[in-house]
Amino acid sequence: MSFTRERVVVRTVRPEVAQGRFPAKAIAGHPVEVRADILCDSHDVLAVVVHWKAEAAQAWQETRLTLDVNDAWRGSFVPPAVGRYHYTVTAWVDHLATWQRDLTKKADAGVATPIDLRIGVPLITDLLPRAATPVRRRLEQLLAALQDEALPLPIRVDAAVSEELADLTWSLDPRANQVRYDRILELVAERERAGFSSWYELFPRSTSSEPDTHGTLRDVITRLDHVAALGFDVLYLPPIHPIGETHRKGRNNTIEAGPDDPGSPWAIGSRHGGHKDIHPELGTIEDLRALRDACRDRGMELALDIAFQCTPDHPYVAEHPEWFRHRPDGSIQYAENPPKRYQDIYPFDFETSDPEGLWTELRSIFEHWLAEGIRIFRVDNPHTKSFPFWRWCLDDLSRRYPDAIFLSEAFTRPKRMYELAMRGFTQSYTYFTWRRHKHELEAYYRELFHTDVVDFFRPNSWPNTPDILTDQLQSGGRPMYVQRLVLAATLTANYGMYGPAFELMWSAARPGSEEYLDNEKYEIKRWDVDQPHSLAEVIALVNRIRHAHPALQQDRTLAFHEVHNDQLLAYSKTAGDDRILVVVNLDPQYVQAGMTWLDMQALGLEEDDHFEVHDLFAGGTYHWHGPANYVQLDPHISPAHIFEVRRHRTEADHEGLA
């Protein structure tokens, strides 16, 4: 520590992920809100800026922060393009502003004296040599005015405390004894779809139009118009690689597969190849390219599933036994969750003697599909691969392919889920699937969006997956399906569904479990999506609302609103003038009604405003006033309102328009 005239302290800069160990996440073209606590002794006025630049740029840009409350400052900058950025915060004592503030106070109290004016003179004259000629001339005029003893004191004070003077001098301030935050922080700005996406999962092998026929990637193309009409923009396929034969699982996850059982797509590797190959029955690489392009033609993107595990038949097993753990009898250790055994799956051993070989090969699997123009990956069980590997792999890939998106299927404990997000996953599956009650949903999304978690973790909410058919979907019927759809699609900007099963409300479970009976993971199904009870129209409507409303395309503004009924959940999202208020009846059986107590500020309204709420989902328009308004929802008619909130024009607005 050395002697210093620096008096300012910069603390608690946000966003800052894991104390600056990892980059924060943002979307290119959207503002990054920066906050910092700025402390100084005594009572001086401070000046604070955020400095930011693209990682490779030389010059820093800067934006001012403004004082909020309690020593907290706020401001924002907009990363213009996808890529990496650096940012930090600088603060200093603003002596000129301090003088202006004190002079104003004294003048207001009638105790200003000429000497109080003179205190500012050297502060201004010191800046003159730094000013361009027109600014210098104007400053000299103001200086002359505030020193002119012929003028009445109030006129001189007005010149001294003018905003014009503050504005002219701001950029000239030498920023004596400025203090920069002791870290340069990192930011990854990603493309729009990283922050706003709608996923539809289907099994290609179930897409043939012929009965009892293995579907192909070409067959999937015939389903694309349907998926596009539903409004989805990401088509996600379970692993498309050769499926192993040794210890292949049969229907309903039985240990002995029958001769016609197709096996689980997650049992990767056979004599036909491994993670860089395509299951022969699905087609060829040309078929995949055709599917990729056909998606693109419809405004969609194809997402592949990367599951780092091997069947005993995978070529890696013979070529790289050192990547697996061995048992005392020389056999390879299969996956276990004692007492359960998964003899068809060999996990990689991240304590291998050859981490470089293993890591490089695993990364090359992504590289292989990136080279095929695939940019979205759903990553299976990332929490069973080492955390350092993910940082190494995703940091590198996201630099070389900044438009790549990685969805983490980390159904694990919260801190591990978050750690994976910090280490580079773009989005993550969440506990949404099991959050059903009002207090659970409120607490969970407050944790996700109202804490530092929002700076690195992007939730992707799924009401169902091939692995999960929850209790409530098993028993709740159509009202529950619609409710979960609306919740997933409006609580979070990213959401997805195991599509055909959800559309058709396929709800048969293995007794006593949250798993599908006759699970598509182990057999080929045939989905007749044109059935009259299908949810297709409801899904398409929800996706249209999402696409039309920027409020639903981001997460940070989510706010919960009180309703005096524990079965009614109310929340809003806003983006500028776009304001969406959702009310959901969590009870799938009975009509529920209650009075709201709206957080008017969160809606961008005054406490006493009159406003209109227009139900984009169930139709109808209501005229509301202030925080307390009546809501009632019959789940059999519509389990939810998705209101667009419009402020009534006031007389003043009309005058403004006239």
Place this chain on the structure above:
Amino acid sequence: MSFTRERVVVRTVRPEVAQGRFPAKAIAGHPVEVRADILCDSHDVLAVVVHWKAEAAQAWQETRLTLDVNDAWRGSFVPPAVGRYHYTVTAWVDHLATWQRDLTKKADAGVATPIDLRIGVPLITDLLPRAATPVRRRLEQLLAALQDEALPLPIRVDAAVSEELADLTWSLDPRANQVRYDRILELVAERERAGFSSWYELFPRSTSSEPDTHGTLRDVITRLDHVAALGFDVLYLPPIHPIGETHRKGRNNTIEAGPDDPGSPWAIGSRHGGHKDIHPELGTIEDLRALRDACRDRGMELALDIAFQCTPDHPYVAEHPEWFRHRPDGSIQYAENPPKRYQDIYPFDFETSDPEGLWTELRSIFEHWLAEGIRIFRVDNPHTKSFPFWRWCLDDLSRRYPDAIFLSEAFTRPKRMYELAMRGFTQSYTYFTWRRHKHELEAYYRELFHTDVVDFFRPNSWPNTPDILTDQLQSGGRPMYVQRLVLAATLTANYGMYGPAFELMWSAARPGSEEYLDNEKYEIKRWDVDQPHSLAEVIALVNRIRHAHPALQQDRTLAFHEVHNDQLLAYSKTAGDDRILVVVNLDPQYVQAGMTWLDMQALGLEEDDHFEVHDLFAGGTYHWHGPANYVQLDPHISPAHIFEVRRHRTEADHEGLA
């Protein structure tokens, strides 16, 4: 980033102050609880230790942490002596424990096989060369048993999963791929009084037994038996330095002092000297030494007030004009809080051209009094001196005088208050003075003790000071004084009072203000502490309870308990078997009653326990059962219970004794 077999991640180590920028605080001889989040992929069993050592020591010591919930681990170490310590956390995959756990699960499910046993063999044999002979022999026996095919499998499994095996192998574990937290953290272990102290403030000049006579430091000695009888251990004097004459303030802070007005002790500096000198009317350095020793003889310590500011008469003003800010007319800038002016006070300018000179001289003031054996300082308005100065000054002083205690009089915004604590102040004044209602008190002390603040900020609660006579003391009468005394003395381990005024419940305020009328800061008073209405006995009782109960000598275990009456505040503190439960009636006028809903776990009790609460304060013993118990307090009899909680002996206990 490089390829690694390390799989463990160490996160969120606590205590960690401002991301490791400042040391955490502890008391020598008391445990420091260390927490960390430890993450690893997959499902292995982990091992975690805290490493710690005295700063100057070479060798690290270690203590195991144990898994709490949700990847959080806990443990503690005890810094044996006052001084600085380093600590950090290390974790690794415990392969032997993983094998034991999995084997246990399989054996429980009846699916263990000989090969499952064999997996552990190399894990153990690898350790044999590291073991001392007796351990090695025992391990070889266990190895033989678990491999002995002649034995029944359950017997072999028992040998394999035995705790003995776990214990024997723990210290031999080579800790392959262990990961150390990426920071070494710092800890300051201080003496007991840093964490548990009772302060009594008096003005020496008001201690003469003669009317209209300026009291002296020798007169203070005559008051010591009284203060000691009250149970205080720190006697704190306002500044004892020469008081300025220029612009001296008169009685009640008037601008013109009369010829007999003594001035404010905080207006430091005259022709008689400055911060290293003693006001002539108070006595000499010998008198101070006598007072210091007389305190010590009574188990008390003398605390001085360090106020870094000068009157126009202070020798520094002439000798070091560069330490002050100058106005355009050449005069020195006095203190201002526009439109208020304090012409008798010149603040130091921490943007001086000579920071080294100023800082070194200010530090030398502490050094001067430290050399006189003073070890406790109350520091006036530290938030008007630069933060970097405090770090530099206090870090250095606390290394050279590790028994020094610095109390920060930082009545300022919370983040500045905390920043001063982080930068080295031992204790701090708090907002207790203005926290009166139940929800305010609960929220405030939760922030202080149930967040990271507890690791660096030690609150010292004052119901009154010479500057503050709150509304509630002005109007609440004796019940309010007793209430505030009990709250201050039992909510926080450190507390203090502006003694004579509190004892005598002197409550006359300047109308419309929270300031004393005829404030002792500007005049000499005569306190007749032997008046019948004095609170002396109550104060002495509270201090005796504090000294008898370790639970009240620390802050971390403070827990609030529900009472179904907003006027009744209930909280407990525990230390081992010592359990104190305080219930305070916050209403100074009326009897209040209600049912408790005790947090039984916080009291170290089972939900259904029968227990005895013995009121150490108002007397009486009650037999309680479970969380719900009736309490009633008449403020005119006693505004508070201070219960000692004693669990009833159960039959099992009796049997144990028999």
